[in-house]
Amino acid sequence: MSVVEVLFLLLGLAALGSALLVVSTKNMVHAALWLVVTLASIAGIYLLLAAEFVAWVQVLIYVGAVVVLLLFALMLTRAPTGPQPDTTVARVLPAAAVAVLVAALLATTVVAGFTGVRLDLDGAVVGSAATTGETIFEKWVLPFEVLSVLLLAALVGAIVLSRLRTDDTEDRGRPREQRDAQEVRR
Amino acid sequence: MPLWWPLLLASLLFAIGVYGVLVRRNAVLVLMGVELMLNAVNINLVAFDAHLRDVLHGGQTFALFIIVIAAAEVGLALAIVLLVFRSHGHIDVDRLRGLADRDPPTEPSGGDGVTAHSALTGPGRTR
Structure with a gap:
């Protein structure tokens, strides 16, 4: 067993274990922090699979930006930092059944379909920044530009949504019961 | 390594x-x-890019595109989540049923003229 295989197994086990903790821990902030471990392990797997630039983008955007956004959302929505009775047996059982079915279906499909196929990484072209840049700006220019327009649209949409104050800007100072009463009268 | 590992x-x-x-x-x-699911798809793309020796590097490029789309999705979704929190006071997806397709509620504020605004802010505020 080569070094790459051992590293892949270790990173894969770390990713799976921390992903299980992301979906099962009762503490919401801990879930976001375990997500960091999962995403960093996946970045290491990208490095092993000769996708260097994707790995660093994963670290920058996912570990850097997305997790920080999620943590901000948890704090701005005043998520309780203590343990939460979020999951009951009546919710866990059907969800676990569906997840196990999905896992069984996908796993049997990929294992049956690709048994015996070797992933030869010795001569693979490493997707460094130079390679990826040449590829994107020579072969994938149009999707890249469309994607930048989409990112701009999403950004404008997020700004508009967060400036949207429904129409109760004027009675924000009053307690919620009065606003509710006004809502019922309306 | 065997291809089926990743x-x-x-x-x-x-x-x-x-x-x-x-x-x-x-x-x-x-x-x-949702982020976990998007990352799982990215692992597939990168693994097949390495396996097929794609000269266009389609797998890695699509993985990058998916990361960008996921960032856009998270930004937009968190704006919606904060808006829902401001209007409802919670972000419990089980209790957000303002857009459900069902019979109009029997409370006097409901009725037939359910506008988008009351659908967004209705049920959660009258708890």
Whole structure:
């Protein structure tokens, strides 16, 4: 067993274990922090699979930006930092059944379909920044530009949504019961 | 390494993400499950890019595109989550039923003229 295989197994086990903790821990902030471990392990797997630039983008955007956004959302929505009775047996059982079915279906499909196929990484072209840049700006220019327009649209949409104050800007100072009463009268 | 190792890892991560989306009630935690699923798909793309020796590097490029789309999705989704929190006071996806397709409620404020605004802010505020 080569070094790459051992590293892949270790990173894969770390990713799976921390992903299980992301979906099962009762503490919401801990879930976001375990997500960091999962995403960093996946970045290491990208490095092993000769996708260097994707790995660093994963670290920058996912570990850097997305997790920080999620943590901000948890704090701005005043998520309780203590343990939460979020999951009951009546919710866990059907969800676990569906997840196990999905896992069984996908796993049997990929294992049956690709048994015996070797992933030869010795001569693979490493997707460094130079390679990826040449590829994107020579072969994938149009999707890249469309994607930048989409990112701009999403950004404008997020700004508009967060400036949207429904129409109760004027009675924000009053307690919620009065606003509710006004809502019922309306 | 065998090709099915990364594929199996991606399948299991996807299943864990499905479990997270189904079992969580907090909208932000549901988003974390969606992120897990997107990352599982990215592992598939990168593994097949390395396996097929794609001269266009389609797998890695699409993985990058998916990361960008996921960032856009998270930004937009968190704006919606904060808006829902401001109007409802919670982000419990089980209790957000303002857009459900069902019979109009019997309370006097409901009735037939359910506008988009009252659908957004209606049920959660009259608890």
